[in-house]
Amino acid sequence: MLKTKARAQGRSIVVTLPVEKESTVFPGKEYLVSYGDDGTIVLIPKIEDPFADVAEGAFYESDVWENMPAVGKEVLDD
Numbered sequence: 001m002l003k004t005k006a007r008a009q010g011r012s013i014v015v016t017l018p019v020e021k022e023s024t025v026f027p028g029k030e031y032l033v034s035y036g037d038d039g040t041i042v043l044i045p046k047i048e049d050p051f052a053d054v055a056e057g058a059f060y061e062s063d064v065w066e067n068m069p070a071v072g073k074e075v076l077d078d
Contacts, residue, residue, distance in 0.1 A: 002018045002020065003018075004016055004017060004018060015041075024045075025043065029045060029046075030045075030046040031043040031044060031045055031046060032044040032045075032046055
């Protein structure tokens with residue numbers, strides 16, 4: 001198990017992460033930080049908004065239920 005030590009730097013706490021062969025943490029990449037109640041710290045890689053450059057209606061799914069006949073009490077009368 002790798003070890004590291006937290007240190008103060010201004011108004012922040014800095015934790016250096018030891019480099020490991022197959023590490024997925026990269027310098028300059030942005031991460032969201034989540035603190036757990038049990039003291040765990042989770043780094044979540046920040047991704048670009050996948051819906052930012054999508055044409056309107058690109059994720060539209062047709063209503064496959066609209067022509068389905070009611071066979072029980074699925075539909076309430078007004």
